[in-house]
Amino acid sequence: MTDVLIAGSGPTGLTLACELALRGVSVRVLDQRPGPHRESRGKGLTPGSLEVFARLGAAERISAIGARRMVLRKYFDGAHIQDTATGGGVLIAQWQVEDVLRERLAGLGVRIEYEAQVAGIAQEAGGVTVRLADGRSARAGYLAGCDGGHSSTRRLLGIPFEGHTEEAPTMVIGDVRAPGLSREYWHQWFTSDGGGMMLCPMPETDTFQLQASPELDGDGRPLAPSLEGLQRLFDRHARMEGIRLADPTWMSTWRVNVRMAARMREGRVFLAGDAAHVHPIAGGLGMNTGIQDAAALGRTLAGALTGQGGEDVLDGYEAERLPAAAEVLADTTERHRRVLEAVREPGRGTEAGLD
Template structure:
């Protein structure tokens, strides 16, 4: 890739990125390989080791090929996963699938951080965005610890609860279901085969899934929530995971241990009303959240980052042309806002298909890949 040379930003920050997840890290790599000065801020205390989004599709791998990390990711992840389906406790079938590269989100982030470090950029943790002002020449960001940073552009890659989006006052249009649909976590399950993604479903529509995460001895767990006597969902716990496993899988002698990530998930279908405000942009979950069916979340954020990287590189190379109507600064939203709208509709339909499929013996998450 050709370097962008801009004397005005030599030794300074051209692009400030809020958020050190897959979207922010991909954008940082896209810019750094072009020689663009970039800083990455993250409000967390440090990196996580949670599986979260767990797959990369062909589009993401193409992006990572350009960035020089595809081989490293492929060496960590796995392909050709077999879905082992059970229904009301009985093994029904095994379904091969080739939906891309199975890999934990934390592993993707680790590889991208290593690539960034090789380019002289390190994620700055405990650096939460508290506010910013922008003018015709740049953005001045204020951090939670009182520091300030000036940059030409700011990219909000800071997740579904984006501080950047909230500070801009951009509506997050759509809906969120009140109750969690699923509990999720990372667990160990000694004695359970790691050759399959186990999917136990029951005729009442409930179930539990355990997916072996490559390069680890853990499984990602996804299950219908436990409920109390009033039918209200209970928060996820390791003990609750075991009860759900015993109820749906019924495999004696398998004990789930060392739950290192416990969370829940609810249907959330929202997108930002716009993805740009002057010199500030939104990407990834900060701009859109949607059902998980099809595994498109992390992958769509990576596509956003690639598009935003092109936009910002062009804007820094020729600021005057980029600012013209229909120029590079307009191109990002023109490309990615319709993509986000289509994504919400697509994943909502995929989610509907999966919910119907799991009530049929021998069917499961592959219904969301069709």
């Protein structure tokens, strides 16, 4: 029987799998997707996450791919106002982080099992049996739900996801090319009407992560993102002739979503990352909080399985990470408010959420 079954192979699930495999714990990683994605999504690692990856033997490769310093070029109503620099962490696309962690995990003898969606969970005294959507089953001593904000694990356990979600999208987001636009800067265009667009160059690629105010129809309702719509938003905010956005590989919408699981443990099943908490993106703490969850859960499960801490050690995970999640929700909500105020002033941008 496998020691730990992990549902989800994002940064949280992969970090947990590496933590456990390095500690001699047998793991299986299941993912409902057909394969890896190439979406930038969360794009920054904090020093705390880099410390975790250094212990896992992945920090050197991640640092080689990412950028340690980024210059934010601020515009207002089309005019360049000023540049500011950020540092301290690493700018890197989420898919690149996942690539490095998958490679590290493969070196430890573990590979991801795709098209494996958790459809049922049954707990017994000695373990957990998971039923998959294709009819197969898997059994392990423990199950870790690292399967995102729409977590099947959390839903099957019936754990409330408390908080609120705004109905209207706050942003459209995506990955695009912008031939002719300098890749030396994270471009941030804001306008006096409160709208804006940002294009951040993703290291070791020819793409930018785009974030923008949604395009609205004649009745003021947000339109679904499209390349043509993104170009109209760029023309409106950037006012740069000759730049044409191209080759979108990811387009989506984002809305303010502030929620936390009522508990992070149900018997032999645990929640981590977005499965346990989601919050505003200001400050770039989402992926990083999940990585910290994974590090803590790895220590917890390894301690229980090796007998070093006994069964009582399992309670320590929720006691540590549930208050941490609550703190991050409050912190990022305040950061988001500061950013929304800051971008109305010429020369200010997302760095207001880093203070």
